[in-house]
Amino acid sequence: MIRIENVSKSFTLHNQGGAVIPVMEGASFTVAPGECVALTGDSGAGKSTLMRMIHGNYLAASGRIIVGDTDVARAEPREILTLRRDTLGYVSQFLRVVPRVPTRDVVAEPLLAVGTDRATAHARAEELLTRLNIPQTLWSLSPTTFSGGEQQRVNIARGFAHDFPAMLLDEPTASLDATNRETVLRLIEEAKARGTAIIGIFHDADARARVADREIDVSAFTPARAA
């Protein structure tokens, strides 16, 4: 479902003396449908960079990133937008929303985007919000004023609203209490059972051991530092 071939990446900082920082070289691996792969490595090894490249958020300098039948490294912006709408879900660490939009609508949005009717989308949103213990009194309020943990759960609910064939999860269980952590792990297991290919970053070792089928150490793709 996801195939990464020989991907490299460097950042050029034009306003800081044109410094070029190579961050990744020769990254290659695949993820099959129904499989969950955990990216590991120390902080700064390039886990998030790799994930952002798969999402099309960072430009890959070379290589191929095949998701479904789109090569993200070469696709036109509108092809990436279609991919993100239909095929590739992403749960980031932070919630980014239009202020003043009610939580229920925030969660239902990915479903409305793929053409689900409003009633079905709202019902699915409410089911997820209930499972993630967001009290019903908050559903009609904007999540911008919620606590950090609540925002993260809203973010997860939105990420799982549409059944994507491929998903990227950036620290989905960080800063959650035991009950909600369990719910999120269940959601991941259910997605795997549906055949979703998942790439995740989990600092929580128990969570990783439970849902991940394989681990990939990203530091193997870190370029050797020039002395």
Added chain:
Amino acid sequence: MTPLLSVRDLSKTYGGRIGCADVSFDLYPGEVLGIVGESGSGKSTLLNCLAGHLAPDTGEILFDTRTDGPRDTRKMSEPERRMLSRTDWAFVHQNPRDGLRMGVSAGGNVGERLMAVGARHYGQIRAQATDWLGRVEITEDRLDDRPSAFSGGMQQRLQIARNLVTGPRLVFMDEPTGGLDVSVQARLLDLLRGLVREMGLSAIIVTHDLAVVRLLAHRLMVMKSGHVVEQGLTDQVLDDPQHAYTQLLVSSILQV
């Protein structure tokens, strides 16, 4: 899929000074394109050339018309172009006073555009005007008030209703949220996003507010001194800018 608007090598100079130079892009149905850059970078010149308010010096602007397929708007006759700007196009000005008729009631402002495309039944025009004012959250009891009695945010929403009532396929917006307080700005953003999704319209938005384009635009074009220095997916351009100027622009945002 045929692009709704296809622009090739568009240039406009003011005497010896460059307005915008060699701009090329395709805009597809349902897409929102953001244009950012500092003042004087040629954003508004480009928008006005596209909308037919300024005559470009060179280049092609192909618009996919409903009846005849893609046609170069520069080669159209003036009546044809005016017909387009009354029906398939809409232009939302930065200052609502430029896009509204201040001496005519709110309902009249919306109804005027309908009458321009042939609507004559007063009851239906009024009903449609009421419906559209409702969509931009202006209550029915303000229908007969003049825009001069409205707040700035209400005027801007009225201007949007006036522009969208004829079901345009392409909307040009020049700083649509500039000068509005942040709470009204947020509501307007949500409204625009909903309209883009539900009516499938395409839009070109000129702004210098990067937070606005992040939430609203699918794609982003960065302009400097009349040239497009970088373009791509909005979040990619903002999070992984490649050009020195874009990097400077993104790193200059003040954190709230």
